[in-house]
Amino acid sequence: MSESNTPNTTPTAVAADAVRILYCRCAYAQVVPPAVKDAVLAGLADAGRGFEMVPDLCEMAARRDPHLAELARGTGPLRIAACWPRAVQGLFVLADAPLPQQGVEILNMRTDTAETVLAGMLAAPEGSAS
Amino acid sequence: MIATPLLPPRVVVYEGAGATPLPSGDRAGIFASLLDRGYAVTRAGTGAADQLAGGAMIVIGCFPEGPPAVADASGQCEVAVRDVTGLSVGETIAVVEEARGTRRMNRPPDAAAAANGPVANTVDTWKPWFPVIDTARCTNCMQCLSFCLFDVYGVAGDQTLRVENPSNCKVNCPACSRVCPEVAIMFPKYHAGPIDGGPVADADVHREKMKVDISALLGGDIYAKLRERSADAKSRFSKERSADQALAERRRCLTKLADAAQIPREVLDALPSPEEIQRRVEAAAARAAAAKEAASGGSA
Numbered sequence: 001m002s003e004s005n006t007p008n009t010t011p012t013a014v015a016a017d018a019v020r021i022l023y024c025r026c027a028y029a030q031v032v033p034p035a036v037k038d039a040v041l042a043g044l045a046d047a048g049r050g051f052e053m054v055p056d057l058c059e060m061a062a063r064r065d066p067h068l069a070e071l072a073r074g075t076g077p078l079r080i081a082a083c084w085p086r087a088v089q090g091l092f093v094l095a096d097a098p099l100p101q102q103g104v105e106i107l108n109m110r111t112d113t114a115e116t117v118l119a120g121m122l123a124a125p126e127g128s129a130s
Numbered sequence: 131m132i133a134t135p136l137l138p139p140r141v142v143v144y145e146g147a148g149a150t151p152l153p154s155g156d157r158a159g160i161f162a163s164l165l166d167r168g169y170a171v172t173r174a175g176t177g178a179a180d181q182l183a184g185g186a187m188i189v190i191g192c193f194p195e196g197p198p199a200v201a202d203a204s205g206q207c208e209v210a211v212r213d214v215t216g217l218s219v220g221e222t223i224a225v226v227e228e229a230r231g232t233r234r235m236n237r238p239p240d241a242a243a244a245a246n247g248p249v250a251n252t253v254d255t256w257k258p259w260f261p262v263i264d265t266a267r268c269t270n271c272m273q274c275l276s277f278c279l280f281d282v283y284g285v286a287g288d289q290t291l292r293v294e295n296p297s298n299c300k301v302n303c304p305a306c307s308r309v310c311p312e313v314a315i316m317f318p319k320y321h322a323g324p325i326d327g328g329p330v331a332d333a334d335v336h337r338e339k340m341k342v343d344i345s346a347l348l349g350g351d352i353y354a355k356l357r358e359r360s361a362d363a364k365s366r367f368s369k370e371r372s373a374d375q376a377l378a379e380r381r382r383c384l385t386k387l388a389d390a391a392q393i394p395r396e397v398l399d400a401l402p403s404p405e406e407i408q409r410r411v412e413a414a415a416a417r418a419a420a421a422k423e424a425a426s427g428g429s430a
Contacts, residue, residue, distance in 0.1 A: 027166050031326065041158055041165075045173070049173075050173050053165055055238075059256075061258075061262075066137070083326075087262055093263070093265055094262055
């Protein structure tokens, strides 16, 4: 956001080395344990940083939502809290927005604990001083 | 052919300069409620997306001096700004819904059922169930394209397999994944691996290769079997003059097929006539053969 009190329409420009965060709610199915996805969302919300949330990557991929292409081609590392990496990568391909080979980390809320997913999502990027 | 082709509005939750933070106890609840209603949400700040892609955007925040005037310089994005100071989670959601107006969007069925008033008429409830291809495993053998009767699959310009019409897929039917010899077809909302996208073990590949030809499993060509069953049912119907009996017979006859391929009964019940099945099978087979021929020609 700009420093004025007027939001511009590109409010989320980030530094090139910033990690981008994407959270998928998997809202159309019950395959991700609700307790895990709620805890991960709460942890991200309390982390004090910007991030992207989508209701359902499957639904967006089926619509070939251009937002997925933005995410795939954006600058900087991308961390995705969703489900199986193979499925997530396939969804981006289906949306004509294949994820880059490097710089993308997919954390699996179907199988991992909320603590594990949050730790991965919020970890300092490789090579950073912090 | 998605029921709602329009981009749904994106909600931007703004807590930066000029705004006070949302109550910390409400923030995650607001996010969850918006997501469960089908909205994509951006919490503005470092770590979010680089830019927005057209469509509509609803900015919410607690603005002590009132909501600022915002205009999109590019003219590609409709922007609405709402002050949610002092509002509960439910009231905040209501503000967003009001700002959405009559713009249509897809929504999970449970949330759609809970909607009432004008909102209920502006939501679709398509469940995103469709195959996803693991391109690292797919060999473009086109067996799935030949198998599917509903035109879900197509062929891309480079003659590779493509999921062309996701919304044509029959919800909860993973049958095409059963004919893939490479375990390359995933249904991310399936309940178990490897169809859900989980790791593929050697045993999975072996199992799929063993039953790659479901027709062998059933003692003949799968569509021939369908045609035979359907013809039998039709014959009985013509003799018995009982639609209920004919339907019951059709269901009984297809039990083995449904169990073997995990095809939901409602999908089998909704199959077209034997003649139409034959026509679709031939059309799909021709498309698959053309794609394979073009690919082999291109690589020669």
